[in-house]
Amino acid sequence: MNKLLSCLISAGLALTVVTATQAADLAEQTFQQYVDAKGTIRLPQGFRLAWTHLGSWVVSDPEAPGYGFHDVYTQPEAAKGYRQTGKFQDGTVLVKEIRKIGAGKMTTGQAQWATEPAIWFVMIKDAKNRFKGPHWSKGWGWALFKAEDPTVNASEGFEKTCRGCHVPARHSDWVFVDGYPTLRP
Ligand code: HEC
Structure with missing residues (x-):
């Protein structure tokens, strides 16, 4: 085997090892x-x-269930992993922060902006089925935290609190990926 070839092969192997270690680190x-x-x-x-900002949604109707600014974040390694594989890697955490809306006339025009946080939704990818119970389903852990007490998961569980609304995203691993341009390679 010539030198260049063996060099390329060992570089390739090293790269594989690094990627595998990163993935294990994320879950750990x-x-x-x-x-x-x-x-x-x-x-x-x-x-x-x-973390990496994946995308934003705004629901400006105060009567709507999701009223507010929604900003979605994940770990940088998780965003890179998805861009490489098209799949959410084990240990990926998605946080959706909902903030209240401020509004007023700015030099740019009539503007709306995010003010204080009200609620956080969290999904945690568990590709190995580590946990059972109401908050673990479809390969994810599901939780919600309110600003009044961010230490308590206020969700009643995936079936009761989350499932109905997430059904439209079931073919993309229950995540509304169309809203996250950062995940596109
Ligand atoms: C009222 C309907 C509704 C309910 C209830 C709901 N979701 Fe969502 N969720 C959505 C929609 C729609 C999006 C994307 C668009 C948006 O935020 O408006 C979303 C986005 C998310 C995101 C950002 C990643 C993604 O999937 O796009 C997370 C994290 C999330 N939801 C977690 C949860 C968890 C956990 C629960 C239950 C505790 C839950 N959601 C309950 C409708 C809902």
């Missing part, structure tokens, strides 16, 4: 930091600075 970190041994989900902190 997630299941250490955001989920306890019983499968209780915690709200991640600091995601606005440290």
